Amino acid sequence: xxxxxxxxxxxxxxxxxxxxxxxxxxFTVNSGEFISVIGSNGSGKTTLLNLICGSIAPDAGNIIFxxxxxxxxxxxxxxxxxxxxYQDPKMxxxxxxxxxxxxxxxxxxxKNFGLSPAVNKKRIEYYKELTSQCGMGLENxxxxxxxxxxxxxxxxxxxxxxxxxxxxxxxxxxxxxALDPKTSENIMKLTDKxxxxxxxxxxxxxxxxxxxxxxxxxxxxxxxGKCITDxxxxxxxxxxxxxxxxxxxxxxIEKGN
Amino acid sequence: MLEFLGSxxxxxxxxFMYAIIAMGYYISYTILDFPxxxxxxxxxxxxxxxxxxxxxxxxxxLAMIAAFLVGFIFGAIxxxxxxxxxxxxxxxGILVSTALISVNLITxxxxxxxxxxxxxxxxTIDVGRSVPTxxxxxxxxxxxxxxxxINPRKIISFFIIAVIxxxxxxxxxxxxxxxxxxxAGNNPQFVTMLAKNEGRSKILGLAIGNGYAAVSGAxxxxxxxxxxxxxxxxxxxxxxxxxxxxxxxxGRVRFxxxxxMVILGSIIYQACLGFATFLGVPSAYNKIIMAVLFTLAxxxxxxxxxxxxxxxx
Ligand SMILES: Nc1ncnc2c1ncn2[C@@H]1O[C@H](COP(=O)(O)OP(=O)(O)O)[C@@H](O)[C@H]1O
Ligand SMILES: [Mg+2]
Numbered sequence: 197x198x199x200x201x202x203x204x205x206x207x208x209x210x211x212x213x214x215x216x217x218x219x220x221x222x223f224t225v226n227s228g229e230f231i232s233v234i235g236s237n238g239s240g241k242t243t244l245l246n247l248i249c250g251s252i253a254p255d256a257g258n259i260i261f262x263x264x265x266x267x268x269x270x271x272x273x274x275x276x277x278x279x280x281x282y283q284d285p286k287m288x289x290x291x292x293x294x295x296x297x298x299x300x301x302x303x304x305x306x307k308n309f310g311l312s313p314a315v316n317k318k319r320i321e322y323y324k325e326l327t328s329q330c331g332m333g334l335e336n337x338x339x340x341x342x343x344x345x346x347x348x349x350x351x352x353x354x355x356x357x358x359x360x361x362x363x364x365x366x367x368x369x370x371x372x373x374a375l376d377p378k379t380s381e382n383i384m385k386l387t388d389k390x391x392x393x394x395x396x397x398x399x400x401x402x403x404x405x406x407x408x409x410x411x412x413x414x415x416x417x418x419x420x421g422k423c424i425t426d427x428x429x430x431x432x433x434x435x436x437x438x439x440x441x442x443x444x445x446x447x448x449i450e451k452g453n
Numbered sequence: 454m455l456e457f458l459g460s461x462x463x464x465x466x467x468x469f470m471y472a473i474i475a476m477g478y479y480i481s482y483t484i485l486d487f488p489x490x491x492x493x494x495x496x497x498x499x500x501x502x503x504x505x506x507x508x509x510x511x512x513x514x515l516a517m518i519a520a521f522l523v524g525f526i527f528g529a530i531x532x533x534x535x536x537x538x539x540x541x542x543x544x545x546g547i548l549v550s551t552a553l554i555s556v557n558l559i560t561x562x563x564x565x566x567x568x569x570x571x572x573x574x575x576x577t578i579d580v581g582r583s584v585p586t587x588x589x590x591x592x593x594x595x596x597x598x599x600x601x602x603i604n605p606r607k608i609i610s611f612f613i614i615a616v617i618x619x620x621x622x623x624x625x626x627x628x629x630x631x632x633x634x635x636x637a638g639n640n641p642q643f644v645t646m647l648a649k650n651e652g653r654s655k656i657l658g659l660a661i662g663n664g665y666a667a668v669s670g671a672x673x674x675x676x677x678x679x680x681x682x683x684x685x686x687x688x689x690x691x692x693x694x695x696x697x698x699x700x701x702x703x704g705r706v707r708f709x710x711x712x713x714m715v716i717l718g719s720i721i722y723q724a725c726l727g728f729a730t731f732l733g734v735p736s737a738y739n740k741i742i743m744a745v746l747f748t749l750a751x752x753x754x755x756x757x758x759x760x761x762x763x764x765x766x
Contacts, residue, residue, distance in 0.1 A: 275648040288646075290639040293632070301636055304629055305647045311625075314632035358646070 197397060198225040198248065198365065203257035205243060205421075217243055217421040218254070225365075225399065229428075230391055232408035233401045234440065235418030236447070241401045244418070245367050248399070250274045262364075276306050279358035279396075281351070283370040288354025291343030295334060295353060298342055299323040302357040326356050330386055348379035355387060359396060366391065368400040372407070380404070384411065405437045419447055457731040462603040464727045468720030469611040470672040473618050474692035475699065475715045477665030480622075481528075482693060483700065483711070484638040485658045490546025491531040492666040492692060494553025495524040497685035499667025500674040501557050504578035505564040513587040517614075517671045524667025525660045527553060532656030550685075558682055578680040586675045587614070611672060618665060619712040625661075634658050666692070687740060694747040695719035701754035722746065 205218040217240050225231065233241050246252045247259065250271035259267045266274060281288050289298050300315045303323075320338065327334035330352040334345075342350060351371060359366055368387065372380040384404075388411050391398050402408050408415055415432055417425035417440070425443055427435060474492060481489040499520035506516035527549060534545040558576060559569065567575030580586055587593055588610050596606040625631040637644045637654035644651035666688070674680045699718020703709055729742050 270650070272645045272648055272650050275646050280646055287640070287642055290636045290643050292639045293635060297632060301629075301632055301643075301647055309629040309633045309649060311628045311630055314627055314629045 197227040197262055199223075199258075199260040200244075200247065201258045201260065203247065203259070204255045205247065205252075206255050209255065218247075218257075219421065221257070221421060221423075223423060225397060227397055228395060229414050230398045230412040231400065231414045231416060232412040233399060233416050233418060234403070234405065234408050236444070239418040240421045241418050242369055245280075245369050245399065245401065248365075249278055249280055249367060277364040278367060279363040279365070280367040281354050281358050281369070281371040283373050285347040285350040285354060285374060288357060289342045289350055292341060294341055295327065295338045295345075296320060296323060298353065298357060299326070299360065302360045305361045326360070327353065329389070330356065331382070346379075348375050348383065351375060351379075351383055352386060355383065355390065359390060359394060363396060366396045366398040368398065368402075370401050370403060373403055387411075405440050409435050409437055409440065417443055457728060460727050460731065462605075462608055464723045465720060466608050466611050466676065468723040469608070469615040469716065470669060470676055471688075471691050471695055471723065472615050472716040472719035473669035473672065474666045474688055475695035475719050476618060476622055476712055477662035477669070478692045478696045479711060479715055480634070480658050480665075481662035482696060484635055485655055486638055487535070487542045487655070487659060488546070488693075489528075489531065489659060489662060490543060490689060491528060491549045491553075491659070491663055492546075492689050493685040494550035494557065495527050495663040495666045495685075496670035496673065496688045497557045497680070497682065498527060498553060498560075499524050499670030500680040500684055501561050501564070501578065501670075502667070503671035504580050504674050504680040505560070507580060507584055507586055508578065510585075513585065513590055517587065517668055520667045520671040521664040524670070525664035528663025528666075529656050529660040531663070532659035535659075536652035536655055554682075561680070561682070576682050578674075579678070580674055580680065581678045587672075588675060607676070611676075614668075614672065615716055618668065619710075619716060622665075622712050623710055630657075687743060690740075690743050690747050691722070694743065694750050695722045697747075697750040697754050698722050701750065 200221060200223040203218045203221040204216075205221075207213075207215040207217060223244070233244070235241050243252070247254055250266070250269060250273075254267065257267070258265055261277070290301075293301075296315055300319070300323075303319060324335040324338060327338070330349075332349050332352055334349060334353060337345070342353065345353070351374075355371070371387070372383050375383060384407050387400075390396075398412075400412065413432060414428035415425070415435065416423050416427075424447070474496065477492070478489070481487045502523040503513075503516045503520040506519055507513050511519075531545045531549045534540045534548060535542055540548070561578060562569055562575050565575040565578060588607055593606055593610045596609055598604050598606050626635065633644060633647070633649060634654050634657065636647070637651045637658070641651040644654060670684065673684060677684075695718045696715055697718070698721050699714040699716070700711060702721065703714040703717060706714070725746055726739065726742060729738070730736065734742065
């Protein structure tokens with residue numbers, strides 16, 4: 197469903213600090229996949245997600261989504277079919293707006309933002325139902341400003357909000373990394389449940405190797421702008437954390453440290 | 454003290470009049486975090502548009518709407534400079550308000566039938582007694598002009614206009630479009646993820662903010678009886694100080710709408726200026742007092758903020 201072809205991406209092009217991150221990078225995402233993306237810091241995971249979402253443009257190459265070339269499509273236009281949750285829980289919601297107001301905005305995604313009332317009272321029950329699946333008591337705090345919630349609560353809300361409308365692709369960038377272990381575990385379970393229910397194609401960057409092994413149908417490992425491991429199907433089911441640690445070890449041997 | 458109370462009518466009238474600029478700043482400064490200097494130009498533009506239209510016989514209510522549209526367009530230009538050309542907020546305001554000095558002058562001179570090559574005699578528009586302004590036409594004419602020595606017509610008219618613009622803003626901010634604007638100021642990335650162009654929301658917000666400033670300009674013109682090219686000077690400070698005083702003094706009052714706080718803030722600010730006059734401070738000191746009051750307001754609101762920050766942390 198999503199194809200990255202011959203992608204080149206440089207940073208600081210034309211200066212002495214030029215970094216070539218992606219050089220003829222190819223990557224395909226198939227419909228219905230839940231892909232975990234791992235890799236050391238600076239290996240290009242966030243940049244990959246930014247390219248897919250249109251937050252940055254490639255220097256060369258094409259991005260094809262469901263047969264259409266979206267390489268030059270603005271980020272906000274791609275957002276019609278992409279939902280995204282960031283590492284920072286603050287990114288996915290508006291702190292000064294209430295839970296209801298945040299959800300009312302998300303509920304209207306892809307539609308016209310005209311002069312009709314922002315909050316449709318009839319939808320509030322539905323919003324409560326959605327937030328109650330998080331098991332964090334959000335449904336009792338619907339009129340509280342989101343800025344007053346904890347990081348975990350905000351992230352749970354961001355997750356609900358990211359896929360309130362029918363998106364085709366869910367992008368998660370270390371979305372549990374800023375949370376304590378217990379909350380992180382809860383958010384991961386919630387994520388998995390939501391993805392299964394809706395069958396959304398998902399790309400999840402994570403530093404948690406256990407999450408990468410336990411969840412998802414495919415796993416890729418990035419290293420210096422290349423996809424050095426790509427495991428799916430039966431092989432993915434059998435994969436253990438030790439196997440992954442072995443891979444990380446191999447890389448550091450190659451680099452001579 | 455009686456003397457001070459005697460100037461209460463002017464304080465209220467000016468308070469309502471300038472509150473509309475402050476409401477505009479509520480959008481650009483508070484919601485969008487954009488210190489918009491365009492206002493100095495658009496207040497005058499609104500006055501000029503209003504003055505030329507009413508002297509040409511246009512209904513003053515229509516002329517006021519026209520003033521809003523003029524401010525709206527110039528505000529949008531500031532927004533476009535910022536969003537499309539990525540120019541910093543302060544510079545965008547400086548650029549547009551500088552250009553507006555000429556635009557306003559040319560419009561005035563040409564509108565008054567003068568000659569741009571000639572002397573500057575026609576750079577003032579008179580909206581004195583013979584001109585049918587808002588306060589001299591129906592329905593304001595239903596109000597008396599004398600009530601125990603004060604003129605309630607201006608106060609009530611300006612009060613009603615300020616309330617109308619307050620309600621419009623309150624209602625707008627509760628619409629889908631208004632909520633999107635608030636989101637754009639709060640978290641632009643969120644708007645992007647809603648599949649909306651956050652830049653457009655910013656442009657719209659600046660346009661509305663300057664539309665409000667221009668409406669205020671139309672009222673100032675009527676209050677003073679003429680429009681001269683220096684009318685916009687000091688309006689940034691009046692607008693921002695009123696806004697910040699209102700929000701910091703009444704910020705903790707539950708269920709009070711920010712727009713209400715802003716109107717009250719504007720009255721408090723005018724009362725402070727009135728009090729200085731009452732104490733016998735010559736009017737030449739006015740702008741110094743304004744700047745000092747503004748500084749106090751900033752310090753006061755900063756204190757409140759850090760306190761709140763500490764409680765939250
Ligand atoms: N805006 C930028 N300017 C310069 N270099 C960048 C920028 N963004 C990313 N990079 C470089 O690209 C590499 C990959 O970054 P990133 O995709 O954020 O890695 P990851 O998310 O895997 O930790 C890093 O080495 C970083 O130095
Ligand atoms: Mg990253």
